[in-house]
Amino acid sequence: GNSVTQMEGPVTLSEEAFLTINCTYTATGYPSLFWYVQYPGEGLQLLLKATKADDKGSNKGFEATYRKETTSFHLEKGSVQVSDSAVYFCALSVGGATNKLIFGTGTLLAVQP
């Protein structure tokens, strides 16, 4: 079946450190891939997405590249800020009759000043 596996947290970094959150997927067909972010007390927000192999999604300094050969979509940021502290979810959608999202378990990022 379709599934997403992402690295367990929490991930604790100092401000301006480099961030990588690993995400791999299993899917039939050609999924679209997403990263969602959930700030404390708020709803899920789309951070970035990629709809086909080798696409790079980017937003707010975050990037992720859709790697079909390694079935991965790792999230990276060159210099994190305290305001980036949140839970990050990797997700996929295989389209078809629905575009329901299948989420990973989430990774808590804590950035310290």
Add this chain to the structure above:
Amino acid sequence: EAGVAQSPRYKIIEKRQSVAFWCNPISGHATLYWYQQILGQGPKLLIQFQNNGVVDDSQLPKDRFSAERLKGVDSTLKIQPAKLEDSAVYLCASSLVLRKGLAGLNEQFFGPGTRLTVL
């Protein structure tokens, strides 16, 4: 533009009681989703509507959960009777008209969720 609205934000009930959640999607969004997010897990789709018709309810425990979307706008999700394992955050999301096979094009917008605690 107003976002997805949900109420209540928090609810505490005892097992075997019933509870209902309400969702108002973004104006003009034909597709509405209910997700269940258990602590430490990612959200899981319970049911998806296109206008007032059900597109996918394969993960909805139909013996106790029900949902409706009358008039293709607001939606309610009900649990009756609740069990301890129903404790979770219930998320509502909406998106524009569903286009089959174009999963990446219809962004889903999420509400703040309703946190349910079953004692």
